[in-house]
Amino acid sequence: YYMLQLPLSFEWDLNRGKEVTLSWANGVTPSLIAGSNSLVYNSSTGTYYKDKLAYNKLQVFFNTGLAARFGDNTKHPVTAGINFGYSITNLHRNTGADKNKLYSVGFSLKYALKK
Numbered sequence: 001y002y003m004l005q006l007p008l009s010f011e012w013d014l015n016r017g018k019e020v021t022l023s024w025a026n027g028v029t030p031s032l033i034a035g036s037n038s039l040v041y042n043s044s045t046g047t048y049y050k051d052k053l054a055y056n057k058l059q060v061f062f063n064t065g066l067a068a069r070f071g072d073n074t075k076h077p078v079t080a081g082i083n084f085g086y087s088i089t090n091l092h093r094n095t096g097a098d099k100n101k102l103y104s105v106g107f108s109l110k111y112a113l114k115k
Contacts, residue, residue, distance in 0.1 A: 002035040079110040
């Protein structure tokens with residue numbers, strides 16, 4: 001899926017002032033499906049077909065993540081973490097039993113050029 005996303009999140013430092021700062025982020029991401037090469041499965045006939053109207057173009061994700069920031073007292077702190085996103089909305093427009101959801105798991109690594 002090709003998506004345009006606008007992430008909105010809040011981040012909390014869990015142990016500020018320590019050598020390694022842990023932070024927790026939560027938020028929502030409205031997404032617009034801009035394109036897709038995916039196929040839709042029809043369970044009654046056992047066939048796949050292409051239908052661009054079968055998908056909800058607007059998706060909303062809940063995001064959460066945990067990160068560790070190293071070198072807070074330096075000019076170039078480094079942050080590493082793990083992120084998880086889960087679609088609150090159904091992928092398909094139909095209201096049948098196949099209510100597919102999208103989810104993602106990712107890792108992040110950030111290097112500050114200037115502090």
